[in-house]
Amino acid sequence: MAILKTENLTRRFGGLVAVNNLSFEIPEGKITGLIGPNGSGKSTTINLISGVLPASSGNVEYMGKRITGYAPHMVARMGISRTYQQIRLFEKMTVLENVYVARNLMYKSNLADVLIGSKRLSSEDKANEKKAMELLELVGLADKADELPKNLPYGYRRFLEIARALATEPKLLLLDEPAAGMNRDEFMEVMDLVRRLRAMDISVLLVEHTMEFVEAVVDHVVVLNFGQKLAEGTFAQIEKDPQVIEAYLGKEEL
Amino acid sequence: MNRKSVIMLVILAAFLAIPLVDSNQYHIYMLDRALLNAMIASGLVALTGLAGQMSLGHAAFYGIGAYASAIVTKTFGVPVIVGVISAAVLCLVIGMLLSIPSFKLSGFYLSLVTISFGNIVWTVIVNWYSLTGGSLGLLGIQPIRIAGRAITRTEFFYLAAAVLALIYFVTTRMARSYIGRGLRAVRDDEMAAETAGIDTKRLKLLVFSLSAIYAGIAGALYAHLSTFLSPESFVQAESANFVAMSVVGGIRHMLGGTIGGLAVTMIPEMLRVKGWEIYYLMGSSLAILVLVIMLPNGLAPSFEKFIDRLAGIDRKSGKRQVK
Amino acid sequence: MLSIWIQNAVSGVAIGLLYGLIGLGVVLFFQTTNLLNFAHISSAMLGAYLCYMFNVTLHLPFVLAMVLAIILVACYGLLLKRFVYEPLAKREGGRLEFIIATMMLSVFLLNAVIVLWGGVPKPFPNVFGDPAKPLIIGSVAIQTHSLWVLGYVTVFVIALQSFFTKTMTGKSLRAVAQNQGAARLMGIDVEKMLTISFMLSTGITALAGILLAPAYFVSLDLGGGIIGIKGFAAAVVGRMNKPYVALLGGVLIGLAENFVVLYASSVYRDVITFAFLILFLVVRKKAEV
Ligand SMILES: Nc1ncnc2c1ncn2[C@@H]1O[C@H](COP(=O)(O)OP(=O)(O)O)[C@@H](O)[C@H]1O
Numbered sequence: 020m021a022i023l024k025t026e027n028l029t030r031r032f033g034g035l036v037a038v039n040n041l042s043f044e045i046p047e048g049k050i051t052g053l054i055g056p057n058g059s060g061k062s063t064t065i066n067l068i069s070g071v072l073p074a075s076s077g078n079v080e081y082m083g084k085r086i087t088g089y090a091p092h093m094v095a096r097m098g099i100s101r102t103y104q105q106i107r108l109f110e111k112m113t114v115l116e117n118v119y120v121a122r123n124l125m126y127k128s129n130l131a132d133v134l135i136g137s138k139r140l141s142s143e144d145k146a147n148e149k150k151a152m153e154l155l156e157l158v159g160l161a162d163k164a165d166e167l168p169k170n171l172p173y174g175y176r177r178f179l180e181i182a183r184a185l186a187t188e189p190k191l192l193l194l195d196e197p198a199a200g201m202n203r204d205e206f207m208e209v210m211d212l213v214r215r216l217r218a219m220d221i222s223v224l225l226v227e228h229t230m231e232f233v234e235a236v237v238d239h240v241v242v243l244n245f246g247q248k249l250a251e252g253t254f255a256q257i258e259k260d261p262q263v264i265e266a267y268l269g270k271e272e273l
Numbered sequence: 274m275n276r277k278s279v280i281m282l283v284i285l286a287a288f289l290a291i292p293l294v295d296s297n298q299y300h301i302y303m304l305d306r307a308l309l310n311a312m313i314a315s316g317l318v319a320l321t322g323l324a325g326q327m328s329l330g331h332a333a334f335y336g337i338g339a340y341a342s343a344i345v346t347k348t349f350g351v352p353v354i355v356g357v358i359s360a361a362v363l364c365l366v367i368g369m370l371l372s373i374p375s376f377k378l379s380g381f382y383l384s385l386v387t388i389s390f391g392n393i394v395w396t397v398i399v400n401w402y403s404l405t406g407g408s409l410g411l412l413g414i415q416p417i418r419i420a421g422r423a424i425t426r427t428e429f430f431y432l433a434a435a436v437l438a439l440i441y442f443v444t445t446r447m448a449r450s451y452i453g454r455g456l457r458a459v460r461d462d463e464m465a466a467e468t469a470g471i472d473t474k475r476l477k478l479l480v481f482s483l484s485a486i487y488a489g490i491a492g493a494l495y496a497h498l499s500t501f502l503s504p505e506s507f508v509q510a511e512s513a514n515f516v517a518m519s520v521v522g523g524i525r526h527m528l529g530g531t532i533g534g535l536a537v538t539m540i541p542e543m544l545r546v547k548g549w550e551i552y553y554l555m556g557s558s559l560a561i562l563v564l565v566i567m568l569p570n571g572l573a574p575s576f577e578k579f580i581d582r583l584a585g586i587d588r589k590s591g592k593r594q595v596k
Numbered sequence: 597m598l599s600i601w602i603q604n605a606v607s608g609v610a611i612g613l614l615y616g617l618i619g620l621g622v623v624l625f626f627q628t629t630n631l632l633n634f635a636h637i638s639s640a641m642l643g644a645y646l647c648y649m650f651n652v653t654l655h656l657p658f659v660l661a662m663v664l665a666i667i668l669v670a671c672y673g674l675l676l677k678r679f680v681y682e683p684l685a686k687r688e689g690g691r692l693e694f695i696i697a698t699m700m701l702s703v704f705l706l707n708a709v710i711v712l713w714g715g716v717p718k719p720f721p722n723v724f725g726d727p728a729k730p731l732i733i734g735s736v737a738i739q740t741h742s743l744w745v746l747g748y749v750t751v752f753v754i755a756l757q758s759f760f761t762k763t764m765t766g767k768s769l770r771a772v773a774q775n776q777g778a779a780r781l782m783g784i785d786v787e788k789m790l791t792i793s794f795m796l797s798t799g800i801t802a803l804a805g806i807l808l809a810p811a812y813f814v815s816l817d818l819g820g821g822i823i824g825i826k827g828f829a830a831a832v833v834g835r836m837n838k839p840y841v842a843l844l845g846g847v848l849i850g851l852a853e854n855f856v857v858l859y860a861s862s863v864y865r866d867v868i869t870f871a872f873l874i875l876f877l878v879v880r881k882k883a884e885v
Pocket residue numbers: 032035037055056057058059060061062063064
């Protein structure tokens with residue numbers, strides 16, 4: 020069963036076609052790798068699925084429902100969460116608040132509850148703060164809860180962003196190069212974390228450059244080149260595909 | 274109750290006692306105006322400090338509130354409270370409309386849109402002669418009455434202080450709740466906030482309307498305080514002044530609007546020395562300029578630091594700050 | 597009818613070029629600093645008053661008075677950088693603080709002018725010809741002021757263009773405008789370029805102020821908000837990064853308000869700029885500034 024399906028998804032920037040007639044599926048409960056040379060449209064694909072960019076044409080279908088054109092917060096509410104290639108955090112909020120605020124969509128309390136300080140609000144606050152704390156524990160940041168993100172080492176900033184993405188309780192998580200810029204230890208940790216996500220019943224679309232990472236965690240790989248799907252299959256199949264090898268080699272020669 | 278709250282209460286009590294010891298009617302009138310300004314500046318603290326949105330057109334809401342309440346009470350002979358409520362409702366609606374450009378624009382472009390909005394409203398006030406009296410002004414607005422007589426300026430002071438307290442309460446409750454967290458997320462990174470499931474448009478709508486309502490209520494109260502309105506009070510420079518209040522007070526501090534509103538209203542008055550009248554506007558703008566340059570975080574954080582010192586709280590080990 | 601159209605078009609273009617000149621100054625400033633100076637328009641007022649002082653009070657020849665005024669205002673740009681921009685940058689004041697500081701600065705300058713020269717508008721000497729004796733071509737009457745403006749702006753644009761393309765300083769300035777980090781790596785003295793852009797933008801605005809004075813008088817209006825907003829609107833048309841498009845944007849605004857006055861009440865002259873600004877900003881594609 021596919022949790023998400025794109026159909027002829029296309030995005031143009033002026034004359035450039037960043038994503039070109041892309042149709043692929045993300046199977047439920049699996050880790051799908053999305054790989055391709057630099058500039059092949061991986062991040063743009065994530066932007067299109069998460070609603071950050073509107074598609075020029077084509078469709079995104081999530082759990083059998085068309086979500087093309089949905090606002091990003093609606094996409095998040097439906098159960099799709101993401102991280103960014105360039106980490107984006109709330110820099111003037113504490114580490115805990117960064118995750119806590121992503122629980123906002125869980126609240127049933129309204130403005131009136133806020134103004135009178137209702138029981139419902141305080142119990143929701145308690146539950147959500149606890150959940151945020153648990154997520155910080157999951158990524159190993161619990162002892163940094165009251166710090167500002169700028170005081171975290173680079174790798175931890177990425178973990179914080181993942182914790183925030185998990186706070187909306189996604190069924191599908193889109194990770195855009197989660198290991199980029201990490202040292203060896205952090206790299207192993209993030210790999211471990213991605214594996215644990217599968218056990219948590221979260222489907223993952225993983226954009227990643229390091230083949231070691233992809234090989235170790237993915238169930239299934241989609242290869243992009245110039246915005247088009249070049250190949251698809253298990254990592255072992257992809258690895259031997261002459262077209263894929265050429266796409267990567269061709270890039271390196273440039 | 275801890276020492277800090279005691280000190281705060283003492284300062285508050287001292288402030289509230291001013292009209293009882295100083296019977297100069299002009300001073301009390303200026304204090305009344307300062308409290309009204311503090312309401313508007315508090316709205317701007319929420320709008321800009323919390324949510325990162327900018328408005329250089331809030332004099333428009335001040336004016337809309339003032340004229341709405343004046344015209345409604347004059348035309349229909351209804352009590353002032355009805356006028357104030359209609360002013361608030363009208364400002365709510367127009368505030369919602371003004372939030373629409375913020376869905377798309379931010380920073381300087383948004384500030385230019387709000388300036389334009391303020392100027393358009395002002396032009397309408399000046400030229401809609403039959404409704405507003407144009408540049409001649411609107412006369413004979415009913416004052417607020419209790420027990421059949423018009424209230425004194427001192428009584429108005431306590432009324433305005435109560436309204437400001439209510440505004441402070443509402444703003445603080447909101448700022449400390451999940452809504453406040455959402456607003457700060459919008460301020461820090463709008464796109465990340467959206468993809469974290471936060472409806473950023475709805476929050477902007479909320480905070481624009483809220484700050485518009487505050488300004489509208491202040492305007493309505495002003496109309497019934499002065500019983501006379503002239504477009505002069507709602508020019509572009511006033512909008513800038515309101516923002517100056519929120520910045521001088523402290524844009525990221527819950528007390529910023531109150532402290533800034535009081536300080537910026539009172540500074541020119543203190544410089545109004547006999548024989549030096551032509552210098553006082555020059556002097557007060559220079560004073561505000563210097564304050565903004567020397568203290569970009571505003572007076573409120575310094576004020577709080579001072580109180581903490583009095584209360585013997587060590588800032589580093591002290592309890593968590595509410596931002 | 598046609599002749600009225602032509603007359604309006606000519607004077608609209610002339611006034612518009614001056615709004616555009618102000619907008620061009622805004623763009624040059626924005627490109628290097630990423631800031632909007634809300635006291636920008638004060639430079640126009642200062643330029644006009646100083647020129648008036650040199651020319652009328654001190655009896656200096658007009659061109660000399662104009663040059664002196666522009667130089668003095670450019671020096672004021674230096675002070676602006678030293679005493680407003682730098683301390684704010686050092687204390688990590690953001691855009692909002694810069695906006696408020698410059699707004700207060702413009703109030704301060706308005707009041708300083710009132711103290712120095714009084715608040716009553718002064719007629720500018722007829723150095724651009726007598727407005728009562730326009731140039732008559734057929735049935736069309738054209739103000740000689742408009743022609744002078746056209747001439748001055750043309751000369752100015754040619755000079756500015758050769759400054760940007762021929763001199764080392766001009767090229768460095770453009771490099772800083774395009775990418776400050778890269779310019780720094782190339783060994784360009786970014787700090788010095790910032791200083792130059794402060795002086796350039798205040799000086800250009802002073803020129804615009806002097807040329808506007810025959811239309812607005814030597815008055816506080818030149819330092820008030822509305823002409824300043826027209827300059828910003830022109831800069832917005834230039835997307836804050838195309839100086840010459842900003843110049844054309846000014847022309848657009850000048851023409852629009854002249855024709856509105858022709859067909860509707862003149863009270864709506866200024867509303868046009870604001871409505872134009874809102875529409876232009878809201879309708880166009882999303883842009884982060
Ligand atoms: N916002 C944008 N505006 C213009 N071009 C863009 C934008 N985002 C991406 N592109 C272009 O689209 C292509 C695909 O980019 P991207 O999706 O980031 O590739 P990848 O993530 O695979 O490296 C690139 O050529 C890039 O320059």
